[in-house]
Amino acid sequence: LAKTTQPISMDSYEGQEVNITCSHNNIATNDYITWYQQFPSQGPRFIIQGYKTKVTNEVASLFIPADRKSSTLSLPRVSLSDTAVYYCLARFGGSQGNLIFGKGTKLSVKP
Amino acid sequence: EAGVTQFPSHSVIEKGQTVTLRCDPISGHDNLYWYRRVMGKEIKFLLHFVKESKQDESGMPNNRFLAERTGGTYSTLKVQPAELEDSGVYFCASSQGWTGLRYSYNEQFFGPGTRLTVL
Numbered sequence: 662l663a664k665t666t667q668p669i670s671m672d673s674y675e676g677q678e679v680n681i682t683c684s685h686n687n688i689a690t691n692d693y694i695t696w697y698q699q700f701p702s703q704g705p706r707f708i709i710q711g712y713k714t715k716v717t718n719e720v721a722s723l724f725i726p727a728d729r730k731s732s733t734l735s736l737p738r739v740s741l742s743d744t745a746v747y748y749c750l751a752r753f754g755g756s757q758g759n760l761i762f763g764k765g766t767k768l769s770v771k772p
Numbered sequence: 773e774a775g776v777t778q779f780p781s782h783s784v785i786e787k788g789q790t791v792t793l794r795c796d797p798i799s800g801h802d803n804l805y806w807y808r809r810v811m812g813k814e815i816k817f818l819l820h821f822v823k824e825s826k827q828d829e830s831g832m833p834n835n836r837f838l839a840e841r842t843g844g845t846y847s848t849l850k851v852q853p854a855e856l857e858d859s860g861v862y863f864c865a866s867s868q869g870w871t872g873l874r875y876s877y878n879e880q881f882f883g884p885g886t887r888l889t890v891l
Contacts, residue, residue, distance in 0.1 A: 695878040704776070704863045704882025705815070752878050759805060759828055760865075760880065762815040 665749045670767040679736045681766050683749030686730050694725060694732045697748040699765070705748060709734070736768075744770045774798070776883035778864050784889045790852040793886045795864030797846070803827075803867040804847050805880060806839060810860035821847060822869070854890045861885040 666684040673679045685694065693712055697705040709716060711723040711732065722735040736743060746765040777796045785791050797804045806818040817831040823844035832839070836855070841847040851858055865880040 693878050702884070704865070704885050705880075706882065707879045710878050750878070759817040759820050759831065760807075760815075760878065761817065762807075764814060 665751055665763050667747075667749050667763065667766045669764065670769070672769045672771065673739055674771050675740055676738050679739050679743075679768060679770075680733050681736075681747055681749075681768070682731055682733045684731045685749070685751045688729050688751045692751045694723065694729075695750045695752060695760070696721070696723065696734050697750065697760075697762075699746045699748065705762075708747075739768075739770045741770050741772060744768060776864055776866055776881050778862075778883040778886050780886060781884065782887045782889070784891065785854055786891050787856055788853045790850065791854055791888060793849045793851075793862055793864075793888070795847045795849070795883060797864070797866030798881055801866035801868050801881070802844070803869045803880075804841060805865045805867075806847070806849055807863040807865065807882075808860050809863070810857070813860075815863065818849075851888070854888075856890050859888055859890045861887050 667681060693710050695710045696708045698708050699705040709718055709721050709723045711725050713725050713729060716723045724733045734747060746767050748762050748765040750760050752760055776798055779794045783791050802823050804821040807815050808818055809815045819832055819839045820828040821841045824841050836851055836853060838850045839847060863882050863885045865882045867880045
């Protein structure tokens with residue numbers, strides 16, 4: 662199973678771009694990199710998933726270099742409401758599906 | 773479209789009692805998962821259903837935990853008898869799985885969780 666390593670916490674100001682990098686040195690060739698967001702007293706919420714290169718959706722971008730040993734979640738122009746814990750997960754996209762959560766990165770956005 | 777719902781939102785019971793948690797997944801999602809977070813720890817996988825079948829129950833801590841998904845719709849997780857260390861937040865999630873175009877097992881929709889307190 663791939664083990665992910667990410668910062669414990671990060672601080673940012675409103676309007677800034679936030680990049681959270683996750684290391685996953687032993688990722689399998691068929692692992693996807695998935696990011697989740699969790700607010701207090703809520704269940705985790707899927708943000709984005711990627712396999713290689715760059716993926717962008719309406720809320721974030723995910724950059725994955727060619728060696729796939731790391732990935733960077735990019736949140737453009739964060740607001741106070743983006744204050745949450747962000748989890749990086751590397752999981753097989755086939756018949757397994759159970760997610761393995763780490764400690765996550767606690768992002769604090771300040772005015 | 774309704775999201776994943778869980779009932780109750782909070783349950784307080786005494787050690788030795790029985791508690792049953794319920795999860796209603798998103799309609800049409802064949803995959804249903806149970807996770808839990810005990811105090812100060814990471815969210816841990818418990819069980820994965822595909823329709824009514826248990827695909828993976830490797831995360832179930834012991835035989836005091838019983839999960840069912842009759843008819844492949846809602847699921848229940850029963851703890852009998854409850855112990856102090858069972859306290860935590862129990863999350864349920866569902867996913868579509870294979871959409872016909874891509875795998876979406878990792879795109880799981882989580883419910884708000886049930887907070888279980890065992891005294």
